Every structure is written in structure tokens, then in C-alpha cells.
Amino acid sequence: MAHDLDQAYEILEKKEKDYTAYRFKTKETMAIFAFFDLAQEFATITNLYRTAVAVIKFFFGYESCIHTIRPEDEALMLQCCTTEGLLDSPIQARADVVIHHSPYRVGSSFIFPIIGKKVLADKVPLFLDDQILGMLEIYPVKRMSNHESLFFQKYANRVGYNMHNKLVVEQNIEHIQFINQLVSDIEHNVITPNLYYKAFLINMKRYLKEHLAGLESLSSLISHTEIGNHSSEKNITQVVDKLNGIHEDMGKKMEDFEIHFKHLSLFIETLFRGEHFKTGSYVLKRRSYNLLQDIFLPELEHYRKRLTDRNIDIVEPSDVPSDSDLTIFVDLGLTAQVFANLFSNALKYCQPVFDENGNPRKYISYRIDMVGMESDDTQKALGVDLFTSGVPISPKEALLIFEDGYKIAGDNTEGGSGHGLHFVNNIVHLHGGHAGCKPKENGNIFYIVLPKGSRPNKTKRRDRS
Known part of the structure; x- marks a missing residue:
């Protein structure tokens, strides 16, 4: 056997033992296969919710609900159920349906945690510390054996893995869409307006050349100035006035330049915040x-x-x-x-x-x-x-x-x-x-x-x- 496949073979051997120990019935195995097949066919997470509850109803006759965790406040929200289908707007779960890391019973309902992939925990941080994405509710059930409980927890895990995959895909799409939007925003709000200041800098360069020429003429004028000469005093007055004018004009140009720099810096720093790229939207x-x-x-x-x-x-x-x-x-x-x-x-x-x-x-x-x-x-x-x-x-x-x-x-x-x-x-x-x-x-x-x-x-x- 190839050395780089040894780890894969070890995992497969463990899986073979696990599947043998599970002793899933034909209908249970068919349900798992059907769910996986349909989960691959449908691209959106909403269709995944529909598929998850429909499989339970079709193969086992139970009603079921998918509850997901709302990221901003970790509230449990009802997304989809066999009695009503996919809800247009998720509603808060009943008070007795809570987030828990292990299965539990409430009345005639058995509720299982929907657990995501640990390896993707940092990709879609929509769940709690133990990777819980939501809860799967199955009802009405008079009695559930340990074997059935094991099957439905494994089924809930498969739902969680697929939810996680689709959430990652949707998040990646949202990130790409946001980046495309951000590029347009940067072009419109920063690059295009900056063309105006490109012309401003060109004009500023021209003003500097004119002022330098003016300073050279002033230097020549000063060099011919004689102390005590009335016309020379008049020349000095002209020199002072021109120097004051140059100083005032350069001060105004530098003020305009500083205002533009602060303005442009604010826009760039705002558009390039790291949080925007992490979340895929403006923060x-x-x-x-x-x-x-x-x-x-x-x-x-x-x-x-x-x-x-x-x-x-x-x-x-x-x-x-x-x-x-x-x-x-x-x-x-x-x-x-x-x-x-x-x-x-x-x-x-x-x-x-x-x-x-x-x-x-x-x-x-x-x-x-x-x-x-x-x-x-x-x-x-x-x-x-x-x-x-x-x-x-x-x-x-x-x-x-x-x-x-x-x-x-x-x-x-x-x-x-x-x-x-x-x-x-x-x-x-x-x-x-x-x-x-x-x-x-x-x-x-x-x-x-x-x-x-x-x-x-x-x-x-x-x-x-």
C-alpha cells in the first residue's frame, strides 16, 4: 500500500467498524443515502432544510422541525417544518425548545443538536463553542429506543455537515459580491475624485515654478538695491509685498493639500477596514x-x-x-x-x-x-x-x-x-x-x-x- 494512503485506510477501517456497530436498518440506510443525494442536488441552504425534514416524514412518518441559531443574539429560530414547510420569516422557537449539546425529550418531541464541522469552525462563526448550528425536533414520538436515538443523532450530524458546507459556500459568494461592490466603491469614492486632485497637483507644480521665477526676479531686484536710496526703498517694499503674497498663496495651497490628504485618508481607511473583509459586508x-x-x-x-x-x-x-x-x-x-x-x-x-x-x-x-x-x-x-x-x-x-x-x-x-x-x-x-x-x-x-x-x-x- 502507498505510504501516503495509510492514514486514509486507518480511518476507513474505523468507519467500517462503526457502521457495523450501528446496525442501521435498510430504511435508515436508505434515508441517509436519499438525504445525501438530494443535499448534493440542491444548492441552497433553504432547500437543504426542506430536504432534511421531508426525508424524516417520508421514511419514518414523523413530523420534524429545523431550528437554527440567530448569530446576533444566539436565539433559536424555527426555519422549516413538515407541517408548514419553509417559513418566509423565521420565528422564535418555543420556550421549551432550547440549545443543548446532547439529545433531550420535551413532551412528545425528541430534540437533537445539529453539529457542524469542527474543521470549518473559523470559516462560518454562526454557532456556539461546541459547533452547534441548531436543533432538530422530531415528533410526535411515544417511545424512542437507544438505536433510534443513535440513528437520528447521526442523521442530525449529517444535516449539520451539509449545512456547514452550504453556509461556507454562501459566505464565500457574499464575500465575492462584497469585494466586487467594494472595488466599485473605491473606484467611485476614491480613485475618480482623486483625478481632480491630480490636476490640483499639476497646477500646484506650475504655481511653484511661477513663484520660483518670482523669487529669482526678487533676488535680482534686491542685489541692485542701495541703502538710503529712495527708489531702492520702494523696491524693498515691493519685494516684501511679493514675498507676503507668495507666502500667503503657498500657505493656502498647503492647507488645501492637507485637507485633501485628510479627506482621502478617511475614505481609504474606512473602505479598507479588516472587519469588512472578514464579514463580507460593511461593518x-x-x-x-x-x-x-x-x-x-x-x-x-x-x-x-x-x-x-x-x-x-x-x-x-x-x-x-x-x-x-x-x-x-x-x-x-x-x-x-x-x-x-x-x-x-x-x-x-x-x-x-x-x-x-x-x-x-x-x-x-x-x-x-x-x-x-x-x-x-x-x-x-x-x-x-x-x-x-x-x-x-x-x-x-x-x-x-x-x-x-x-x-x-x-x-x-x-x-x-x-x-x-x-x-x-x-x-x-x-x-x-x-x-x-x-x-x-x-x-x-x-x-x-x-x-x-x-x-x-x-x-x-x-x-x-
């Missing part, structure tokens, strides 16, 4: 912030020059909520990118409309207020409206515009990818809020509603007109 790091001062206005200032360069006026609100009302518990980096995308969208799509005097004007305006305070059961939230002048979109497009890659028919705007608003919607929903668009007479309102608290409770939808 929020919530802290308490003033939504206006800490997040919204810094992003507005970041875009102000570009808006001004395109002759887009910024209409400030006449009043805003108090600082205490503006306090919100959010992820700074991701929420900042939400507003960055909204301002980027305004920059690309803002169009002139006629004001009350008949003059064409491009402008944006914003409003922040409290929403969701109609009852004590509704969590308080902050709503932000950003109005962009231009052609109102249709109500249908107002819904579709948040879909990834969607662009309005006939939209040939340079740089528009159809991804920015999808990112906005995704992050706002992750915070427990909602986003939308409301067409108006002379433009469109893009709005978001974010819960003030740390828990992603549902906010009451409000027509933000």
Missing part, C-alpha cells in the same frame, strides 16, 4: 457626532470651490436644529462618503432654471430637520434634504435611480457611473435609515433619513416635501 464603527458640523459641512466645503467654479450657487438654510438635536450616532467615514456622493451628484447634474426675475440660475440648497418623532415608539431621526436645480426626473426614475449602474435615459454626463446613489442607499440602509428622491418643479430633492441612536431601528418614512 459600522459608530460614534457620536454633530451631523452638520462634523460631517455635512466639511463635505460641503470640500466641494464648494468646484461648485462655485461651475457657477452653482449654494443656498444656506435659514435655521437648523440645535447642536443637541444634531447629535447622531453614525460611522463617520461611511456617512461622510454618503454626502460626498450627493455633492458629487449635484456637481455633475445641476442645471440652470429661471428664477423669479426670469434670469437663469444654477443652485443647490439643503435642509436638516428632526423626523420620526410622531410617537414614542418611533426612534428619533435626522432628515437631510439636498435640492439640485434642473429638470425634474420622473417618479419611476426617482425609484430606479438608486439601483446600481442605473442611469437616466439620454444621460451622457461625463463621469456618471450610476454607482454613487446606490452607495448612498446601501450605507443609509445599513444605518437603519432610508434614502429617496422627490422630483420638484425646478429640480430634484435627494433626501436621507438617519436614526439618531446606535441601534438600526426602522425610521418612520416621511414625505420630505
Whole structure:
């Protein structure tokens, strides 16, 4: 025998002895084979739940239920049963059905732990320390022999192994989908905006050359200066003024550069958090912030020059909520990118409309207020409206515009990818809020509603007109 197969042969020999000791009946063996065959045919874990309970009903005539563990609070949830099939939404298990590492009886029900693969314990951490994924309930049973109990525990183990495999596959698919989304987010939120600052650095290099040339001319001027000469004193004054101008301009350029560096660093550090890759989705790091001062206005200032360069006026609100009302518990980096995308969208799509005097004007305006305070059961939230002048979109497009890659028919705007608003919607929903668009007479309102608290409770939808 080949040396590298020795371990495999030892395991097979042990398995042969185990199977002989089990003394499974023909029907029991058929049930195991049928379950394995069907588990291989069906790709999704929901079909696995259906198969697991259907096999028990078909071969043994018992009703059965699959209960799984909810990861966030380890609550036992009813997923599927022979009497109702797969539940649209899992419900909490009965109080007498609990998680336990060994089989037990409750009334006419026998309940067995569904145990996953130990080797995959770090791949899908959805279970307790002893690899329990859930519980298999079989009923009604008047009496169950030791042999039947052994068979159903082995059957529950096979269910657990297959559940674990499918959970790993689903998690891998989710990770791949998230990475694809993350690549799009990085391209849209970091790489594309950074092209603007590539031009900024090119211009900065040109300014430096101009300033160096200016310093050389100043050096020449100083070298011909004579102490006590009136014209020389005038030259010195000019030198000082030019030096002050150069110093002030360079200080402003360095300030702009530092602001961009901090802005870009925040976005990169947020998008590349290790937790995102471990979970296959964005993981929020919530802290308490003033939504206006800490997040919204810094992003507005970041875009102000570009808006001004395109002759887009910024209409400030006449009043805003108090600082205490503006306090919100959010992820700074991701929420900042939400507003960055909204301002980027305004920059690309803002169009002139006629004001009350008949003059064409491009402008944006914003409003922040409290929403969701109609009852004590509704969590308080902050709503932000950003109005962009231009052609109102249709109500249908107002819904579709948040879909990834969607662009309005006939939209040939340079740089528009159809991804920015999808990112906005995704992050706002992750915070427990909602986003939308409301067409108006002379433009469109893009709005978001974010819960003030740390828990992603549902906010009451409000027509933000």
C-alpha cells in the first residue's frame, strides 16, 4: 500500500467498524443515502432544510422541525417544518425548545443538536463553542429506543455537515459580491475624485515654478538695491509685498493639500477596514457626532470651490436644529462618503432654471430637520434634504435611480457611473435609515433619513416635501 494512503485506510477501517456497530436498518440506510443525494442536488441552504425534514416524514412518518441559531443574539429560530414547510420569516422557537449539546425529550418531541464541522469552525462563526448550528425536533414520538436515538443523532450530524458546507459556500459568494461592490466603491469614492486632485497637483507644480521665477526676479531686484536710496526703498517694499503674497498663496495651497490628504485618508481607511473583509459586508464603527458640523459641512466645503467654479450657487438654510438635536450616532467615514456622493451628484447634474426675475440660475440648497418623532415608539431621526436645480426626473426614475449602474435615459454626463446613489442607499440602509428622491418643479430633492441612536431601528418614512 502507498505510504501516503495509510492514514486514509486507518480511518476507513474505523468507519467500517462503526457502521457495523450501528446496525442501521435498510430504511435508515436508505434515508441517509436519499438525504445525501438530494443535499448534493440542491444548492441552497433553504432547500437543504426542506430536504432534511421531508426525508424524516417520508421514511419514518414523523413530523420534524429545523431550528437554527440567530448569530446576533444566539436565539433559536424555527426555519422549516413538515407541517408548514419553509417559513418566509423565521420565528422564535418555543420556550421549551432550547440549545443543548446532547439529545433531550420535551413532551412528545425528541430534540437533537445539529453539529457542524469542527474543521470549518473559523470559516462560518454562526454557532456556539461546541459547533452547534441548531436543533432538530422530531415528533410526535411515544417511545424512542437507544438505536433510534443513535440513528437520528447521526442523521442530525449529517444535516449539520451539509449545512456547514452550504453556509461556507454562501459566505464565500457574499464575500465575492462584497469585494466586487467594494472595488466599485473605491473606484467611485476614491480613485475618480482623486483625478481632480491630480490636476490640483499639476497646477500646484506650475504655481511653484511661477513663484520660483518670482523669487529669482526678487533676488535680482534686491542685489541692485542701495541703502538710503529712495527708489531702492520702494523696491524693498515691493519685494516684501511679493514675498507676503507668495507666502500667503503657498500657505493656502498647503492647507488645501492637507485637507485633501485628510479627506482621502478617511475614505481609504474606512473602505479598507479588516472587519469588512472578514464579514463580507460593511461593518459600522459608530460614534457620536454633530451631523452638520462634523460631517455635512466639511463635505460641503470640500466641494464648494468646484461648485462655485461651475457657477452653482449654494443656498444656506435659514435655521437648523440645535447642536443637541444634531447629535447622531453614525460611522463617520461611511456617512461622510454618503454626502460626498450627493455633492458629487449635484456637481455633475445641476442645471440652470429661471428664477423669479426670469434670469437663469444654477443652485443647490439643503435642509436638516428632526423626523420620526410622531410617537414614542418611533426612534428619533435626522432628515437631510439636498435640492439640485434642473429638470425634474420622473417618479419611476426617482425609484430606479438608486439601483446600481442605473442611469437616466439620454444621460451622457461625463463621469456618471450610476454607482454613487446606490452607495448612498446601501450605507443609509445599513444605518437603519432610508434614502429617496422627490422630483420638484425646478429640480430634484435627494433626501436621507438617519436614526439618531446606535441601534438600526426602522425610521418612520416621511414625505420630505
